Amino acid sequence: MSLNIDESAIKRIEHLRTAQSKPGLMLRVCVEGGGCSGFQYILELTESAGSKDLTFADCVVTDDISLPFLEGATVKFKDDLIGSEFIIDNPNAQSGCGCGSSFSV
Numbered sequence: 001m002s003l004n005i006d007e008s009a010i011k012r013i014e015h016l017r018t019a020q021s022k023p024g025l026m027l028r029v030c031v032e033g034g035g036c037s038g039f040q041y042i043l044e045l046t047e048s049a050g051s052k053d054l055t056f057a058d059c060v061v062t063d064d065i066s067l068p069f070l071e072g073a074t075v076k077f078k079d080d081l082i083g084s085e086f087i088i089d090n091p092n093a094q095s096g097c098g099c100g101s102s103f104s105v
Helices: 007-020
Strands: 026-034 038-046 053-056 060-063 074-080 083-089 102-104
Touching (some): 007 074
Antiparallel strands (some): 053 060
C-alpha cells in the first residue's frame, strides 16, 4: 500500500521543522468515521510514531487502519491568497463535502 507525498508537503514540513526547532516533526494523517460525508481526515503535527504507524517520505505518518482509505492518495500543501493548508487528493473518495475534510468511499 502506498501514500504519495508531494514535494510541496515535504518542503512545508521541512520549513516547520526548522521554524519550530523540531527535527523529528511529522504530519500525521488519519481517517476516522464522521464528517458530513461519512469519513473525515484528521491532520496533526507530531513528533512520535507508534508501533503500528507507517512513515512516508520521512515526514508523513499514518496508522495501519487509515492506510487502506488513503491507498494511492497524495498529500499536498497549498499556499495561495485564500490561505494555506495540507490537502489530500484521494482517488478512493467517491464524493466529498465543500470543506474538503470529509469524504465517502
